[in-house]
Amino acid sequence: MKAAVFQEVGHPLAIQDVPDPTPGEMELVLRVKCCGICGTDLHASSTQGGVPDGCVMGHEFAGEIVEVGKGVPDHFEVGQHATSVPAMGCGRCGDCLSGDVMNCSKIKIIGLGREPGAFAEYVRVGSYETLRLPDSLPWDLGALVEPLAVGLHAVKVADLKPGQNALVLGGGPIGLAVSLWLRFFGLRSVVVSEPTEARRSLAIQLGATGTVLGGDDLAEEFYAHAGGPPDVVFECVGLPGLLGQCIELARPRSKIIVMGLCMAPETIVPAVALAKELNLQFVLAYHKEDFSFTIDLLASGRLNPEAMVTHRVGLGGLPAAFEALRNPTTQCKVLVEV
Numbered sequence: 037m038k039a040a041v042f043q044e045v046g047h048p049l050a051i052q053d054v055p056d057p058t059p060g061e062m063e064l065v066l067r068v069k070c071c072g073i074c075g076t077d078l079h080a081s082s083t084q085g086g087v088p089d090g091c092v093m094g095h096e097f098a099g100e101i102v103e104v105g106k107g108v109p110d111h112f113e114v115g116q117h118a119t120s121v122p123a124m125g126c127g128r129c130g131d132c133l134s135g136d137v138m139n140c141s142k143i144k145i146i147g148l149g150r151e152p153g154a155f156a157e158y159v160r161v162g163s164y165e166t167l168r169l170p171d172s173l174p175w176d177l178g179a180l181v182e183p184l185a186v187g188l189h190a191v192k193v194a195d196l197k198p199g200q201n202a203l204v205l206g207g208g209p210i211g212l213a214v215s216l217w218l219r220f221f222g223l224r225s226v227v228v229s230e231p232t233e234a235r236r237s238l239a240i241q242l243g244a245t246g247t248v249l250g251g252d253d254l255a256e257e258f259y260a261h262a263g264g265p266p267d268v269v270f271e272c273v274g275l276p277g278l279l280g281q282c283i284e285l286a287r288p289r290s291k292i293i294v295m296g297l298c299m300a301p302e303t304i305v306p307a308v309a310l311a312k313e314l315n316l317q318f319v320l321a322y323h324k325e326d327f328s329f330t331i332d333l334l335a336s337g338r339l340n341p342e343a344m345v346t347h348r349v350g351l352g353g354l355p356a357a358f359e360a361l362r363n364p365t366t367q368c369k370v371l372v373e374v
């Protein structure tokens with residue numbers, strides 16, 4: 037099959053022929069229909085040791101079941117539409133059985149090194165982690181389930197109440213997924229801080245009640261929108277200095293939810309956070325239940341993330357689109373239609 041293969045840091049992905057995947061016990065093979073490019077892919081592929089040479093990335097996918105391995109429950113059949121939590125757990129431990137596969141000690145992540153991902157014609161998935169998609173659900177929405185589940189998980193962890201005010205730092209796909217959920221769950225003000233004009237206008241389309249440019253005036257800009265400091269701040273950028281800024285502007289006893297992947301050391305002044313009794317909560321990934329909830333809402337038309345998708349490319353156009361996303365201009369979520 038054709039796949040977009042990671043070469044080495046500093047080189048674009050290469051479209052190559054690689055062996056077709058075959059399903060092992062309790063595994064399925066999907067014919068990939070659509071797969072999103074994620075900031076994590078960009079980050080991992082620009083970091084030495086981030087992903088091994090020869091890796092096929094792509095963890096936000098939807099496709100059609102084409103092969104069913106031994107032992108797979110008979111509610112899965114060839115021809116069905118599906119997506120999967122991009123991980124394969126042992127399927128036996130308490131975490132796997134409760135749907136919290138990301139905590140399984142035997143976990144193999146799909147698309148970031150251990151298991152090949154879906155920037156390819158076919159991808160192998162675990163039946164335990166796979167969820168069916170309704171036939172009527174467009175493939176692009178199927179590929180958005182994963183990033184939406186990331187946003188949902190963070191918003192659930194924040195444990196907000198209707199009527200509260202939130203600040204979201206960053207108008208990339210994850211920041212926008214968070215703002216979409218915040219609006220869904222009834223927050224009063226959802227303000228997205230984002231320097232790029234195109235992403236600010238997307239934020240408004242996706243549920244933000246206001247946008248700000250960010251920078252040194254962030255606290256004042258938020259106050260002007262919401263009439264007070266935020267009840268929660270979602271940090272969805274991952275650059276050094278932002279945690280300190282969040283701590284400075286947060287309301288006493290409020291929460292800061294940290295989602296941005298920052299690999300550099302970060303300096304904060306603990307006394308400022310201590311004086312306000314802030315709750316600094318780091319979050320990662322999702323639970324299988326976040327996938328099924330997202331699928332239900334997409335299928336019933338109650339959640340509409342379509343505006344998040346700004347560009348679509350074929351597998352052949354993926355390497356160039358992938359490199360272009362390193363310095364995004366008008367792009368938000370770029371989907372690969374295989």
Ligand SMILES: [Zn+2]
Pocket residue numbers: 074075076095096182183
């Ligand atoms: Zn992702």
Ligand SMILES: [Zn+2]
Pocket residue numbers: 125126127128129130131132133140141142
């Ligand atoms: Zn397990």
